[in-house]
Amino acid sequence: MTEINKVNEKISFSERRRYYRLPIEIDVLISTDIPKQLVSSKDKWEQAKDISGGGICFKTKKQMKVNSLIYSRFSLSDNSKEEITASCILKWQREIVISNGEKYYETGLEFVQIEKNAKQRIIEFVKAKEIIINITDLHKSFGGKKILNGVNLQIRRGETIVIIGCSGCGKTVLLRHIIGLMKPDSGILEVDGIDIAKISDNELDNIRRKFGMLFQSAALLASLTVEENIKLGLQEHTNLSEEEMDKIVKNKLEIVGLDGSQKLKPADLSGGMRKRVGLARAISMDPEIILYDEPTTGLDPVRSASINKLILELENTLNTTSIVITHDMVSAYQIADRIAMLYNGEIIQVGTVQEIRNTDNSIVKQFITGSNVGPIT
Amino acid sequence: MTMIKPSIYSRISDALDYTGEVLILLAKTVYWCKTALKNIKPIVKQMLEIGVNTLPITSLISIPIGMTLALQTGNELAKYHLEDLIGSIVSASMCREMGPVLTGIIVAGRVGASITAELGTMQVSEEIDALKTLAINPIRYLVMPRFLACIIMLPILIIYTDCLGMFGGYLVSRFQIGVDTGTYLDSIKNFLTLMDIYSGLVKAFVFGMVISIVSCHQGFRTRGGAEGVGKSTTASVVISFLLIIIFNYFLTRMFF
Numbered sequence: 001m002t003e004i005n006k007v008n009e010k011i012s013f014s015e016r017r018r019y020y021r022l023p024i025e026i027d028v029l030i031s032t033d034i035p036k037q038l039v040s041s042k043d044k045w046e047q048a049k050d051i052s053g054g055g056i057c058f059k060t061k062k063q064m065k066v067n068s069l070i071y072s073r074f075s076l077s078d079n080s081k082e083e084i085t086a087s088c089i090l091k092w093q094r095e096i097v098i099s100n101g102e103k104y105y106e107t108g109l110e111f112v113q114i115e116k117n118a119k120q121r122i123i124e125f126v127k128a129k130e131i132i133i134n135i136t137d138l139h140k141s142f143g144g145k146k147i148l149n150g151v152n153l154q155i156r157r158g159e160t161i162v163i164i165g166c167s168g169c170g171k172t173v174l175l176r177h178i179i180g181l182m183k184p185d186s187g188i189l190e191v192d193g194i195d196i197a198k199i200s201d202n203e204l205d206n207i208r209r210k211f212g213m214l215f216q217s218a219a220l221l222a223s224l225t226v227e228e229n230i231k232l233g234l235q236e237h238t239n240l241s242e243e244e245m246d247k248i249v250k251n252k253l254e255i256v257g258l259d260g261s262q263k264l265k266p267a268d269l270s271g272g273m274r275k276r277v278g279l280a281r282a283i284s285m286d287p288e289i290i291l292y293d294e295p296t297t298g299l300d301p302v303r304s305a306s307i308n309k310l311i312l313e314l315e316n317t318l319n320t321t322s323i324v325i326t327h328d329m330v331s332a333y334q335i336a337d338r339i340a341m342l343y344n345g346e347i348i349q350v351g352t353v354q355e356i357r358n359t360d361n362s363i364v365k366q367f368i369t370g371s372n373v374g375p376i377t
Numbered sequence: 378m379t380m381i382k383p384s385i386y387s388r389i390s391d392a393l394d395y396t397g398e399v400l401i402l403l404a405k406t407v408y409w410c411k412t413a414l415k416n417i418k419p420i421v422k423q424m425l426e427i428g429v430n431t432l433p434i435t436s437l438i439s440i441p442i443g444m445t446l447a448l449q450t451g452n453e454l455a456k457y458h459l460e461d462l463i464g465s466i467v468s469a470s471m472c473r474e475m476g477p478v479l480t481g482i483i484v485a486g487r488v489g490a491s492i493t494a495e496l497g498t499m500q501v502s503e504e505i506d507a508l509k510t511l512a513i514n515p516i517r518y519l520v521m522p523r524f525l526a527c528i529i530m531l532p533i534l535i536i537y538t539d540c541l542g543m544f545g546g547y548l549v550s551r552f553q554i555g556v557d558t559g560t561y562l563d564s565i566k567n568f569l570t571l572m573d574i575y576s577g578l579v580k581a582f583v584f585g586m587v588i589s590i591v592s593c594h595q596g597f598r599t600r601g602g603a604e605g606v607g608k609s610t611t612a613s614v615v616i617s618f619l620l621i622i623i624f625n626y627f628l629t630r631m632f633f
Contacts, residue, residue, distance in 0.1 A: 176506075179509075179510055180509075181506050181509060181510070201514065205512040205514060206512070208509065208510060208511070208512040209512045211510060212510070213507070213510040215503050215506070215507060217502065217503055219502060219503035219504050219506060219507035220504070220507070221499070221504050221507070221508075222498075222499075222502070222504065223495075232508075232511055232513065233511040233512070233513070236511065236512070236513050237512065281507075281511075285511075291510075
């Protein structure tokens with residue numbers, strides 16, 4: 001601390017003033033005190049290891065002339081109402097050129113002094129803004145036929161994003177890439193900053209523990225009972241006693257309205273019931289991210305509404321990130337924070353429900369209105 | 378000629394791909410055997426399915442095979458008054474060749490086909506993908522128990538088959554050819570070597586590996602619904618039979 005004070009003295013008043021209000025928006029926060037999953041890329045984390053007292057990393061369009069020591073205010077929100085002050089040391093600065101040729105400068109600062117309770121506020125802010133899944137220029141072909149043709153999509157922590165698109169346009173393929181069931185031909189697919197196409201099976205399994213997936217066909221193990229299906233993940237990854245697992249199974253089945261069917265086999269259930277058991281299994285481990293492949297297809301309107309309500313509840317109570325594939329626009333409007341439309345292997349529009357409803361894009365407009373006249377044939 | 382070339386190359390390439398896939402699956406399965414102690418329950422379940430449930434069919438086949446062996450050799454040996462040696466010939470044939478190959482083929486047909494059909498159905502109904510999404514490694518969860526059950530139970534089954542085959546041989550020797558019990562047993566005791574038994578057990582171990590890995594691999598590569606399951610099951614049985622016969626030759630060469 002004395003060393004820093006010494007350096008502080010060397011900085012003139014004008015210099016201090018110059019750096020007092022930096023026009024920056026926090027992009028990614030890095031700190032050894034902050035959980036690893038908050039860091040968006042592996043190399044940033046590696047760099048962050050060097051930072052002992054916590055720090056901040058941000059991107060700017062112009063290269064900033066930051067001194068080795070600065071006293072700064074950081075805006076924690078777009079309207080700059082929430083601010084923190086901190087003394088920082090410049091740790092690194094590098095140039096990043098993105099695919100369209102635009103240049104950015106990434107700057108890493110280490111906090112030397114930070115105001116009280118600021119760290120928690122920063123964590124909450126970063127969590128809210130953080131991209132949990134980053135898909136960049138994803139390509140996939142089957143037998144020479146392009147299914148995904150440069151998909152770009154960023155999914156934020158805690159949001160519910162609905163992916164819509166025509167039958168056979170590759171929505172399920174995209175979902176299967178996100179959970180690592182398929183490997184892309186090219187492109188980046190990062191979950192919590194880790195490119196899942198480039199990691200080993202064991203590492204992928206660790207990532208998958210964050211996920212729950214509801215398959216279109218439910219994909220229950222036919223040789224196991226409903227109870228055993230829901231217990232599968234718990235038995236494999238926890239040390240819970242049988243009684244505790246029974247309680248969890250009961251609780252999850254109550255949520256989907258099927259308590260009492262523990263001992264039934266999947267063959268004894270209707271299609272809709274299987275889907276609900278599939279959902280109970282998907283949420284058995286309280287995952288951070290849930291993938292839903294057509295969750296309401298084959299269900300009556302009342303059950304569909306209850307599944308929609310459940311998706312919203314999971315988002316609100318557990319801050320779960322939900323990625324939903326559906327053709328059901330009623331469901332999409334009910335549950336989505338944002339809607340993305342996949343067409344010809346690309347995401348052609350992403351926006352809030354209101355933005356999608358008021359879209360000028362003729363393809364999206366035709367799809368959401370279900371018209372047979374338009375560019376989609 | 379230009380028309381044929383690509384086809385030959387693609388066939389060779391397919392065969393190499395296939396061999397590579399099977400070897401990788403074998404290596405991964407051996408790696409996951411480290412978790413065997415934590416997964417005793419599914420292993421025992423598979424041992425019951427593969428071993429105990431195969432006993433009736435092996436019994437039904439091995440006794441008549443032993444009887445036939447005794448009959449064929451007995452009639453010939455009787456011409457030279459050497460029928461006392463029936464026991465040694467039946468026991469050596471059973472332990473060295475008939476027991477391992479027959480049991481291998483029975484298990485490949487009964488158990489291998491069932492493994493492929495089960496895993497193939499799981500594959501086409503996305504159950505294996507569901508396991509992956511639950512971060513459960515399908516090789517550890519599905520292949521490893523079947524692999525261990527096969528390599529443990531096949532040697533046991535083969536010893537059982539050998540014994541029943543010798544018993545079948547005894548029935549014919551005693552009641553048809555007229556060799557008394559003591560002579561038959563002495564013949565076995567004097568001529569059957571430990572190497573005969575060991576070689577059979579090593580063959581059983583290898584066949585167990587072949588059957589489990591080939592049938593699991595075929596199950597995993599199943600595509601296209603019920604038709605795909607049927608095709609995979611057939612392929613699994615054919616490939617297992619073929620590999621059993623081929624490996625049997627090389628193992629026999631190695632031992633004798």
